[in-house]
Amino acid sequence: MDKQLFLAIFLIIGIFLAEGWFPFFKRPSKKKRLKHTGINMIFGIGNGIITKILFTVSTVWVVRWAADHGAGLLRVITFPLFMQGVIAFLLFDLWMYWWHRFNHEYKFLWNFHSMHHTDTEMDASTAFRFHPVEKIISALLMLLVFVSLGMDLISFSIYSFVVSPIILFHHSNIALSDPIDRFFRHFIVTPNMHRVHHSKKRPETDSNYSTVFSVWDRIFGTYKEVDDYRAIVFGLEKMRQPKWHTVKGMLWTPLYTAGILKEG
Ligand SMILES: [Zn+2]
Numbered sequence: 001m002d003k004q005l006f007l008a009i010f011l012i013i014g015i016f017l018a019e020g021w022f023p024f025f026k027r028p029s030k031k032k033r034l035k036h037t038g039i040n041m042i043f044g045i046g047n048g049i050i051t052k053i054l055f056t057v058s059t060v061w062v063v064r065w066a067a068d069h070g071a072g073l074l075r076v077i078t079f080p081l082f083m084q085g086v087i088a089f090l091l092f093d094l095w096m097y098w099w100h101r102f103n104h105e106y107k108f109l110w111n112f113h114s115m116h117h118t119d120t121e122m123d124a125s126t127a128f129r130f131h132p133v134e135k136i137i138s139a140l141l142m143l144l145v146f147v148s149l150g151m152d153l154i155s156f157s158i159y160s161f162v163v164s165p166i167i168l169f170h171h172s173n174i175a176l177s178d179p180i181d182r183f184f185r186h187f188i189v190t191p192n193m194h195r196v197h198h199s200k201k202r203p204e205t206d207s208n209y210s211t212v213f214s215v216w217d218r219i220f221g222t223y224k225e226v227d228d229y230r231a232i233v234f235g236l237e238k239m240r241q242p243k244w245h246t247v248k249g250m251l252w253t254p255l256y257t258a259g260i261l262k263e264g
């Protein structure tokens with residue numbers, strides 16, 4: 001089995017068990033929890049297959065083209081290899097911040113991204129809950145980012161390798177004590193920091209966009225804390241009914257958010 005896939009499965013199972021042992025929010029029932037995880041995972045697996053089919057060849061081609069033509073910001077000044085890797089990592093994380101922020105600020109993108117926010121029980125499986133169209137647009141723009149930055153596939157693999165456990169971790173329903181969470185969020189995005197982002201209150205939803213490093217939210221003025229993290233209610237006010245949490249309802253979410261679909 002692919003080493004990365006093995007690690008991903010190992011991580012998912014580990015976090016799933018930890019969420020069961022030390023939950024931040026108590027879940028209504030084990031059966032409901034499994035159903036919730038299963039539905040979110042259908043999107044994770046589906047999106048993984050779609051992007052693999054559509055973008056594996058094009059990504060390799062684009063990265064090679066940029067290398068052959070000396071294109072990209074990272075090729076303007078030559079740093080030692082390690083520094084080059086660190087700069088690539090930071091710039092890509094900066095791109096992720098802005099991509100996420102655009103998804104909230106541009107109505108067209110929000111129509112798709114809202115599906116990530118309709119989850120009323122955020123846990124690690126929410127990290128897989130993305131509309132396929134959002135994933136496709138993201139992958140298309142990423143091709144442009146690869147060329148603009150002159151990013152090589154090794155740097156991108158390192159970023160993906162680091163980002164996956166962090167995304168799973170900050171979506172997780174693991175009860176981390178507040179001082180520990182507070183300490184870690186000086187550096188990275190923690191569960192409490194991302195819980196604010198999944199709050200049903202729109203000013204809180206439109207904050208804490210960072211993916212790996214929390215510094216971007218502090219720099220661009222979108223960092224938010226709340227007094228009581230346990231008082232956060234997840235989801236979107238108008239989409240709490242069960243019909244929005246089925247595979248069909250989730251796929252149709254953009255039509256409702258866009259106002260095209262009036263009834264479920
Ligand atoms: Zn968001």
Ligand SMILES: [Zn+2]
Binds near residue numbers: 126171194197198
């Ligand atoms: Zn999220």
